[in-house]
Amino acid sequence: MKAPLHTTGEVLSSKRVGAYQHLTVVAPGVAERFRPGTFVAVSVDGTRLARRALWIHGVRAVGGHGPALQLVVEPVGPGTRWLAERPVGARLELTGPLGRAFALPKEPVATLLVGEGYAAAPLFPLAERLRERGCQVNLLLAAPDERHLLSALEARRSARAVTVVTADGSVGRRGSVADVVAGVLAQAAAEVVYAAGPVPTLHAVAAVAEQAGAWSQTAVEQPLTCGTGLCHGCPLPVVGEDGVARVVRACTEGPVVRGDRVRWAELAGTRPGAGGPA
């Protein structure tokens, strides 16, 4: 994998869609290195040292600028609100792309992509890569409500079948990923499952995939401070390839890890719904 870059980007556009702010940022070299599942660490205003980790939703060519990053921000704290308020032309100090990307299957197999909330962002460019390889793409998108459902319209373009669930039933079926994932997986006859979302959702998907004999990859979000592997602030309990239990860094050994390698129960225990620096 190509090394990440530490650079200054520029906001080319900033658009509110539902609960999320979609930023298009040109950062020379970063977009060229992007693979689905990687992220960028962005600095926010002066006295805040922790960086904000943002998923890369896609890369698109912007006239006169070359490829630009599409980033998704949920403005829920001082840092993410600051990011959401950056005007066009603002400079952003960022490092990326960081972390391990989703691994792509060697054969053109049927796949299921499960995403919840803004974390579904990396699944869209992943869907593109999978289709390029002849893989059948099925998408299961979830959110608490319609405002938090990411890019549902785009989803129709990038997947063969799309299932939408919301907790309040405002769009799609009422329910959660855990309620429907087994049925969707069986219907898609997926051999590979990719998931991105909160820990309980990932846990549910990994468990169902394992029962079905499917191979799963999960993009695990842990509270990140640096995103670059230096601070040890994002412990991720796993079982290594060698069968030995250890704690790795979610940012560097992850964020994408095999679903059957994560010690989900411990993860849930150590992080009762806590987010990172917001």
Add this chain to the structure above:
Amino acid sequence: MIDLPNPVVVAAGCGGTGRELAALGALEGIGAFTTRSLTLNPRAGGPAPRIAETPSGLVHSTGLPGPGLEIFLATELPWLVQQGLRVVVSLSGASVAEHAEVARRLAQAPGIRALEVDLAVPDARAHGLLDVREPFHAANVVAAVVREAQDLPVLAKVRSDVLRVAESARVVTDAGASAVVVGGPQAAALPDGRPAGLSGPAVLPLALRCVGEVRAALPGVPVIGCGGISTAADARAFLDAGAVAVQVGTALLHDPTTAARIAADLAGGPS
């Protein structure tokens, strides 16, 4: 002391394995690289959340996760040495005996320029590490490490308690430390009350005062300053206060290129 081509050193516990910074070209021109504090056996580290943000600072209680000495010697140290870096190995432990054992084995490993004894872990007890509360505890550890370190210089990173830092520096140098590292994390607490350390620009004025206290009391002792340094001007303030070198730590978590940038600025000549 070790001969440094540049006074900017990567601080313990903030430079990862070195590979993360190297991938960003962020080790270029630095004077030395300090490893995270190593213990004899692998450590998983403490529970999450481990780090909280506070204005101009980070509150942290990681519990010193690390690979243990054997894996470090087999996989991490050879790579660092191969990069041509001046490697300072930081060490910690649950007992004086563990410190001595780690030092003994490090002294046999090729390529290490110095050892740094981490006597400033503000949440040591919470993580089962030796709680170095009193200067004489620090002196005991340093004496044991110096005995095992053979020809390697031993740097002692002492608690940055303004009132006692000079006393700590005196006893650890009496015990054989070649230099003192002054101005590490301040004892603090995470939002949920767990013991932790506070680092970052918030602690810089305290660290600078600590350097001044040690220089005034012990003019002959080399002092390496650290604590909140994130610009070349910060580094110069410590050097002007009499530090022979500076360590850059927390700033790397915000901007991984900080140490390389400051090193280049300082190499560019006096401002």
